[in-house]
Amino acid sequence: MRNVKTLGLLGTGVIGGGWAARALHFGIDVIAADVKPEMEEWIRGAVANAEPALARLTFAPLPPKGTLSFTTDLAVMAARADFIQENIPEQLALKQRMLAEVSRHASPDVVIASSTSGLMPTDLQRDMVAPERFLVAHPFNPVYLLPLVELVGGVLTSSTAMDAAAKFLTYIGMHPLKVRHEVPGHLTDRLQEAIWREILHMVNEGVATTGELDESIIYGPGLRWAAMGTNMIYHLAGGESGMRHMLAQFGPALKWPWTKLEAPELTESLIDKMVEGTQAQAAGRSIRELERLRDDYLVAIQQVLRQYDIGAGATLRALEERLYQDAANRAPAKETLLRHETVVRPEWADYNVHMSDFRYGQVFGDAMDALYRSVGIDYAARSSGPVFYTVESQVRHLSEAKVGERLHVTTQVLRVDDKRLHVFHRLWRSTDSTLLATAEQLHLSVDRAAAKATPMAAAVRDKLEALAKLHAALPAPTGAGQPVGSRATG
Ligand SMILES: NC(=O)c1ccc[n+]([C@@H]2O[C@H](COP(=O)([O-])OP(=O)(O)OC[C@H]3O[C@@H](n4cnc5c(N)ncnc54)[C@H](O)[C@@H]3O)[C@@H](O)[C@H]2O)c1
Numbered sequence: 001m002r003n004v005k006t007l008g009l010l011g012t013g014v015i016g017g018g019w020a021a022r023a024l025h026f027g028i029d030v031i032a033a034d035v036k037p038e039m040e041e042w043i044r045g046a047v048a049n050a051e052p053a054l055a056r057l058t059f060a061p062l063p064p065k066g067t068l069s070f071t072t073d074l075a076v077m078a079a080r081a082d083f084i085q086e087n088i089p090e091q092l093a094l095k096q097r098m099l100a101e102v103s104r105h106a107s108p109d110v111v112i113a114s115s116t117s118g119l120m121p122t123d124l125q126r127d128m129v130a131p132e133r134f135l136v137a138h139p140f141n142p143v144y145l146l147p148l149v150e151l152v153g154g155v156l157t158s159s160t161a162m163d164a165a166a167k168f169l170t171y172i173g174m175h176p177l178k179v180r181h182e183v184p185g186h187l188t189d190r191l192q193e194a195i196w197r198e199i200l201h202m203v204n205e206g207v208a209t210t211g212e213l214d215e216s217i218i219y220g221p222g223l224r225w226a227a228m229g230t231n232m233i234y235h236l237a238g239g240e241s242g243m244r245h246m247l248a249q250f251g252p253a254l255k256w257p258w259t260k261l262e263a264p265e266l267t268e269s270l271i272d273k274m275v276e277g278t279q280a281q282a283a284g285r286s287i288r289e290l291e292r293l294r295d296d297y298l299v300a301i302q303q304v305l306r307q308y309d310i311g312a313g314a315t316l317r318a319l320e321e322r323l324y325q326d327a328a329n330r331a332p333a334k335e336t337l338l339r340h341e342t343v344v345r346p347e348w349a350d351y352n353v354h355m356s357d358f359r360y361g362q363v364f365g366d367a368m369d370a371l372y373r374s375v376g377i378d379y380a381a382r383s384s385g386p387v388f389y390t391v392e393s394q395v396r397h398l399s400e401a402k403v404g405e406r407l408h409v410t411t412q413v414l415r416v417d418d419k420r421l422h423v424f425h426r427l428w429r430s431t432d433s434t435l436l437a438t439a440e441q442l443h444l445s446v447d448r449a450a451a452k453a454t455p456m457a458a459a460v461r462d463k464l465e466a467l468a469k470l471h472a473a474l475p476a477p478t479g480a481g482q483p484v485g486s487r488a489t490g
Contacts (some may be wrong), residue, residue: 001081001133001164004108004171006031008081010074010102011088012039015115018143019085024443025054025144026172027063032070033077033319040070049288050144054296056314057145057173057302059366061341063330074098078105083168085137087115091347093122099134100127111161111168113137118185121154121477132158138186139174142291145298147175147315150186173319177311197263203277210277224303227311321379329372337410337471338374341430342365344405353399364395364425364439367409373425375463386454388421392442396479399429399436405426406430412471416464418455419445424477435490438479 007023009016012034020030020043032043046424059371063211070075082108088098095114116124116136125131136152149169154160166176170469179186185193202208203399208216224233238246262272281288305313324478327341342363350356372378372388401407408430416423420442446452456464459466478490 001160002082003093004082005029005061006080006082008084008110009033010076010077010084010086010098010107012043012070013087014046014054014141015083015139016087017043018139018141019087021050021054021114021144022172022174023049024066025051025062026066027066028172029066030068030082031077032068033072033074034070035072037072043070047347050142050295051300052298054144055343056299056345056347058323059342059345059362060320061225061327061370062323075105077135078102078110081106082110083165084110084112085115085201086112090117090119092119095119095124096127096473099124100129103128103130103134104310106348108133111135111164113165115139117459118189120182121152121157122182125154125156129439131156133161135165135178136182136186137169138188139190139331141294142298145295145302147173147312148188149174149176150179150188152179152182152186153178154182154271158286162265170318171322173315175315182312186282194259194261198259198272200266200270201260201264203273204264204267209280210274214281218452219221227308227313251365266419272471288412316381324370324373325378326368337412337474338367338371338467340370340411342366342407343400344403344407346403349403351399352401355403357397358394360395360397360427360437360439361393363407363409363427364393364441365390367425368423368443369411371411371413375460377460377469382447386445386447388443388456390441391444394441394484395437397437399434401427401429401436407436412463412474412477414471414476416461416468419453421445421464424480427475436490437475440477440480 007019007031009019009030013018014030016034020032023030024047025247032039034043044049065437078463084102086095086099086102088094095116099114100114106112110133112128114121114124114134114136115138117138119136121136123135124136125134127132128134132155133483134154135157138149138150139150140146140148150170151162151165154250160179167179169176177187182437183190189300197215199210202213203210220232228236234242234246238244238249244272302312302316305311307313308314309317341362344355348355348359368388368390372382377385377388406429410426412424412426413421414424421444423441423443425439425441426432426435427438427439444453455461478488479486
């Protein structure tokens with residue numbers, strides 16, 4: 001299967017637009033095909049709308065953005081794509097026909113996946129050429145922020161296609177969940193629909209309004225679900241003996257008629273209640289406004305979960321590890337100073353609309369992480385071997401950084417010994433090469449368990465010494481070793 005540089009999309013509505021935004025953000029080119037030419041403007045708008053939230057998802061260095069092109073000719077899309085994602089309306093006959101046609105134009109080493117919410121892959125791949133490269137890759141709206149993607153193979157799907165899809169989707173920051181057996185609705189929609197059916201019953205019977213039912217989730221179970229699913233939460237509910245006690249205590253209730261599951265008839269009166277209820281909840285806010293609010297909290301939640309390395313936060317952390325590693329590998333060989341790139345985010349600004357001073361610490365910290373990665377200290381190595389602690393830091397502010405400006409840090413290794421690493425960072429505004437700040441730092445290799453300084457690993461020291469030797473040929477920073485208040489600028 002191909003290494004994916006270009007993602008082909010068939011159907012560029014809500015889901016196609018979400019796929020485009022995610023792939024472009026992580027450096028993949030996109031060629032989008034839709035029967036309606038007006039969808040070109042729509043998809044470009046959708047990508048632009050996704051950008052503010054996506055841009056705040058991670059501070060890790062990103063590859064150059066991919067480029068978006070559009071066509072109404074699916075054969076053109078199929079000929080250029082390395083991976084094809086179908087996102088046309090949820091109608092079995094239409095999908096079967098279009099997937100068969102796409103498969104005639106795409107080379108057999110191109111994986112073709114469908115975003116279907118609940119159709120079975122065996123039915124969808126029936127008329128395709130090389131059906132073994134077909135699978136369902138079911139994402140969730142907004143595709144550009146939610147990492148979950150369910151991967152479901154049909155009877156003809158090869159494990160090579162499943163693995164290739166998982167690899168590509170992980171690359172663009174997703175969490176592929178391989179579904180063992182194809183069932184209508186896959187896993188998540190089956191669960192979501194169970195809740196939705198109960199909602200429809202309760203609204204129909206006048207038991208509760210749509211707003212009250214949403215409250216019953218968002219102040220309670222919804223908060224738990226972001227990091228632990230129903231099963232783990234019920235395991236905790238059973239006390240010391242966990243799930244066994246939980247089942248003994250609440251198992252008998254499963255026989256009681258709490259749930260109905262069979263959906264009620266969608267009468268005009270029920271439809272009216274659902275529409276009026278949700279309009280009252282929206283309280284005059286447009287769908288766009290509500291989408292922005294949703295996107296903002298989805299970003300914030302994932303950043304909190306990252307601190308606990310759990311659920312979607314663990315996916316984000318793993319993605320960032322790779323982005324930092326890729327950036328270290330991308331550094332041009334002729335460049336002797338290590339370079340870390342970033343952008344001043346809106347929330348980094350203080351009341352003077354400049355980057356707050358504590359963010360300088362964060363940016364220099366990120367530059368150090370980039371340096372560590374380049375000498376082989378990644379997340380795994382940090383959790384098992386010695387780590388570096390910052391023991392001295394002198395930051396000099398020479399000019400201001402404003403929101404939206406592109407910055408980069410160059411890091412010069414001044415001295416290395418058994419346990420100590422002495423560096424000098426310069427923070428530049430990238431557009432005009434203005435020096436904004438410098439930071440001189442001393443880092444100490446520490447055995448965390450013993451809470452004592454300890455020699456760094458020999459391989460790490462060798463690499464740092466090689467850098468120090470290379471950097472010794474550069475002019476020594478005039479600002480290094482200066483007392484506070486000195487007027488040196490370099
Ligand atoms: N909306 C969701 O929340 C969601 C979530 C996950 C999966 N899905 C699945 O994704 C798929 C697309 O859903 P959507 O919400 O984006 O629908 P949509 O109606 O927003 O978009 C469908 C697009 O397909 C285009 N199209 C129709 N026929 C076509 C053809 N023959 N060739 C090319 N383009 C064609 C339409 O012009 C339209 O732009 C469905 O299978 C749906 O079940 C939807």
